[in-house]
Amino acid sequence: MKVSIIGTGYVGLVTGACLADVGNHVLCLDVDARKIERLKKGEIPIFEPGLDALVASNVKAKRLSFTTDLTAAVPEADAVFIAVGTPSRRGDGHADLSYVYEAAREIAAAVDGFTVVITKSTVPVGTGAEVERIIREARPGAEVAVVSNPEFLREGAAIQDFKHPDRIVIGTDDARAIKAMQELYRPLYLNRAPILATGRNTAELIKYAANAFLATKITFINEIADLCERVGADVQDVARGIGLDNRIGGKFLHPGPGYGGSCFPKDTLALIKTGQDHATPLRIVEAVAAVNDVRKRAMARKVASAIGSSLRGKTIAVLGLTFKPNTDDMRDAPSIPLITALHDMGATVRAYDPVGMEQAKAVLPELTYCQDAYECAKNADALVIVTEWEQFRALDLDHIKRVMRERPALIDLRNIYPADELRRRGFIYESIGRPQVGTP
DSSP: OOHHHOOSSSSHHHHHHHHHHHTTTTEOOSSSHHHHHHHTTOOOOOOHHHHHHHHHHHTTTTTEEEESSSSHSTTOOOOOOOOOOOBOTTTTTBOOOOOHHHHHHHHHOOOOOSSEEEEEEEOOTTTHHHHHHHHHOTTTOEEEEEOOOOOOOOOTTTHHHHHHSSSSEEEEEOOHHHHHHHHHHHGSSSSOOOOOEHHHHHHHHHHHHHHHHHHHHHHHHHHHHHHHHHHTHHHHHHHHHHSTTTTOOOOTOOOOOOOOSSSHHHHHHHHHHHHHTTTOHHHHHHHHHHHHHHHHHHHHHHHHHHHHHHTOOOOEEEEEOSSSSOOOOOOOOOHHHHHHHHHTTEEEEEOOOSSOOHHHHHHTTEEOOSSSSHOOOOOOOOEEESSOOGGGGTTTTTHHHHHSSSSOEEETTOOOOOHHHHHHHTTTTEEEESSOOOOO
């Protein structure tokens, strides 16, 4: 099939490269001429494991190309994906759909023949109907079917997720569109497709409901972790004990400093606003968002508690800035409010992240950025593990202790290390939701 994708951000670029890799001819469009020139040179604007090689191989095979010219991207396409950003709108928290609607207007002007127009961007309920209205108002005779096809990609594992999906949600009641979408995704499965064909509004809500539920699991285990600390229980055993129940499952039951990233924060907020607009307040989701916001900054108090004194004049080393490993995404990363709170408490903060420091400099320009974990720890009073990069799971702890100041503290916000080992090595150690071992 001939596929065009409007938007070369995270979702658009991964979708385009993966669809090209299974034999489609894909043209990716973006209004950012500089980004398109970089992509033509093989420069990938985001960090996603394996994406650079996937793009390069499909460009070489002439199945994947890039353009700024919408008139070249739309008329020949069998399917056009809208994969533009939908950030939280300033002032009210609703999803900003201006880029989606602008894409719809541009598609309407250029579409030729029967075309499936697919909203891949995460959008609130009713967006597909508005996209269709825009197209039909501009081109009453246009032969189009508007489909909701939400993405379920995890940053750091996006290619695997796209090629081996748990489910493919297709929101439309148009038979031709369903057939076209089934054909598009057919190479991704060997037997029966994990396809759920449903109404467009339902498909749009599935994405938000899924993210809100996962955010709820994270926030739930974080609050249980706080209780564990008070009563002397071990949250990792609690998580395992409840996760072995098949009705609950063990995923997203890992306590930490709170969720972040490009999806959960904005999607929970957009879902809350949708509920409010329809006089159906979502109290659980509202509580999840509120608890998560407070938690990130509260981690600074955990650092101060570990040191046992004021942070004024102290040097804090932070390992991990991105919201999760295997990405350079800093959007709503827990490190940002944590570091801001540390600064507010008078600390000097040094930081290291394997791939996220260039992105971090835009939002945390006041930091001292280091070349590796050991330089970061040098002369620090406390070392805080914020993101669970694999590089941080086997640090030379004796070296770390030697370069840190007297009575070094290690605050492990991802529970990477065994508490007894850290105490034996002479660290003040504090983790999330596990019995405290005290001062060595």
